[in-house]
Amino acid sequence: MYRKAFAFTNLFIVLALVLVACSATAEPPAPTEPPAPTEPPAASAMSNILTAAHSEYAFTFEPTFCNWSDVGRICVVAYDALLKYKPDTKELIPWVAKEWKISDDGLTYTFKIEERIKFHDGSELTASDVKFTFDRLKALDDGVAQNLHAVGSVDVVDDYTVAINLSSPNAAFLFGLPLVFIINEDGVKANEVDGDWGAAYLLQNDLGSGPYMLTSSIPEQQAVFEKFDDYWKGWEGDHIDGVTFLWIKESATQRLMVENGELDISMEPSADDLPVWKENPDYQVLSADSPVVFGLDYRVIKEHVDNPLVRKALTLAVDAQYVLDAGVAGYGSLARSPLASSLPYHNSDIELVPFDMDKAKALLAEAGYPDGGFTVKIGYEAGQPWKERTIEMLQQNWGKLGVKVEPMGMDYMAQEAMQQDPKSEPDAYLHHIWPSAAEPDIALRPYFHGDHKGKFGENASYWSDPEVDRLFDEGIVEADPAKREEIYREIQKRIVDATTASWILELPFSIVANKYVQGYIYNPSVHQSLDVYNMRLEGKP
Numbered sequence: 001m002y003r004k005a006f007a008f009t010n011l012f013i014v015l016a017l018v019l020v021a022c023s024a025t026a027e028p029p030a031p032t033e034p035p036a037p038t039e040p041p042a043a044s045a046m047s048n049i050l051t052a053a054h055s056e057y058a059f060t061f062e063p064t065f066c067n068w069s070d071v072g073r074i075c076v077v078a079y080d081a082l083l084k085y086k087p088d089t090k091e092l093i094p095w096v097a098k099e100w101k102i103s104d105d106g107l108t109y110t111f112k113i114e115e116r117i118k119f120h121d122g123s124e125l126t127a128s129d130v131k132f133t134f135d136r137l138k139a140l141d142d143g144v145a146q147n148l149h150a151v152g153s154v155d156v157v158d159d160y161t162v163a164i165n166l167s168s169p170n171a172a173f174l175f176g177l178p179l180v181f182i183i184n185e186d187g188v189k190a191n192e193v194d195g196d197w198g199a200a201y202l203l204q205n206d207l208g209s210g211p212y213m214l215t216s217s218i219p220e221q222q223a224v225f226e227k228f229d230d231y232w233k234g235w236e237g238d239h240i241d242g243v244t245f246l247w248i249k250e251s252a253t254q255r256l257m258v259e260n261g262e263l264d265i266s267m268e269p270s271a272d273d274l275p276v277w278k279e280n281p282d283y284q285v286l287s288a289d290s291p292v293v294f295g296l297d298y299r300v301i302k303e304h305v306d307n308p309l310v311r312k313a314l315t316l317a318v319d320a321q322y323v324l325d326a327g328v329a330g331y332g333s334l335a336r337s338p339l340a341s342s343l344p345y346h347n348s349d350i351e352l353v354p355f356d357m358d359k360a361k362a363l364l365a366e367a368g369y370p371d372g373g374f375t376v377k378i379g380y381e382a383g384q385p386w387k388e389r390t391i392e393m394l395q396q397n398w399g400k401l402g403v404k405v406e407p408m409g410m411d412y413m414a415q416e417a418m419q420q421d422p423k424s425e426p427d428a429y430l431h432h433i434w435p436s437a438a439e440p441d442i443a444l445r446p447y448f449h450g451d452h453k454g455k456f457g458e459n460a461s462y463w464s465d466p467e468v469d470r471l472f473d474e475g476i477v478e479a480d481p482a483k484r485e486e487i488y489r490e491i492q493k494r495i496v497d498a499t500t501a502s503w504i505l506e507l508p509f510s511i512v513a514n515k516y517v518q519g520y521i522y523n524p525s526v527h528q529s530l531d532v533y534n535m536r537l538e539g540k541p
Helices: 002-025 069-078 127-140 143-148 173-179 185-190 251-259 271-279 308-316 320-327 357-366 385-400 412-419 440-448 466-475 481-497
Strands: 049-054 083-086 091-094 097-102 108-113 151-158 161-166 212-218 222-227 242-247 283-288 293-298 374-381 403-410 428-433 501-506 509-514
Touching (some): 069 212, 091 097, 108 127, 143 173, 251 509, 271 385, 320 501, 374 412, 440 466
Parallel strands (some): 374 403
Antiparallel strands (some): 222 242, 283 509, 293 428, 293 501
């Protein structure tokens, strides 16, 4: 089923490449009349525009993929969801839905919709748009659709009331909704070509109701958003007038542009530079715990690493402290399980795996490989320092065990494709647990439930266990938080005991901002995003 969904993702990429080629080669038509002269923006206007850079470009303005960091940044400024996650209290608050109720059997969620919301084309957001958004996601079966696996059907009760019917009770359902951004039904249908659900149109346009609307973009370079005057939350008080996202691969270039005043925020600074930034009073290092866990996933369907003793031996030869110090300059913490300590139900009783080369060698001998003698191919996303230093560490340490490491650097899309193909080459991956909601079931299920092997690419290890699957299925319907915690703590223990991966680091999210940038709050439900509407630029030149 995911192959079909992945083909849809590839459609965006192909269309994007065509768009780039056309923009580079096509001759513009001669204008019928001279264009009106334009005035450059006044300095005061420019001083209230936020400019931020990240290394990954948004390949679409399609909210289906808002669980990917590149597109997620766009969604937060251009779209609205039914509910919003409030990071300081860790609760869900009303947004597009002003209130909701749950049926006694836990199967029907009825939402009352705000009656004053407009899309960027001026049309009104109604219950029909909500139903269309859910139906569209279920049909596409990609991206954030994984948060809706329990949804059976959606009914429009009236213009401002929608009922979402689940196939079974789901304790995590509401926490997945902050990433389900509502899309303009009429806008999609008016711009659909050959059943593409508006995919081509959304490469260069948004169809949202958020505080900022897309006004221009250059593929792989920049996207410009300006204040939507009719935003339903209004513009009273101190708000930023617009945001420009720049896609700049090299963190060194981002640093130079911040220092030169061309950037207000570097969203992917080099970890090596963070101590230097922190000493400079003109800038802020804004770092927060995130739900992202970095590790080495063993593909248990591959020779050698299909042996639990081999996996345990190799894990003992992983120097996580080195990666913390040399890879991310100490920004982060050692990981003990796939569920980050910042999320509910983290099992802090699980002990950290020690770095012990002698024990690693003994276990490898017990597994039948006293001198190693095999190769482990490791797929990883190239260009990320902590991953490259992890590879260097593995080559050195595993080499002492007689195990050769063959690195396979690639871009993210290639790695995603390989992870969902059991016949692909790698024996292991440097991989992230990257939750699409701040909720333990949503954080773990896609990576470890048997139903997700080969789907969306998250279950890179292709591991599953019937008892763990049973615990997941029990935990998702359990309403008592104390009982749920017990279940998910046991799930973590069983995953760690099976050594499906070497859990290396809990990665924080750190940005560097000029001192005049105010109001930034990290939100784990939309990782690597900026809630620009609630930010301010105080005294920007």
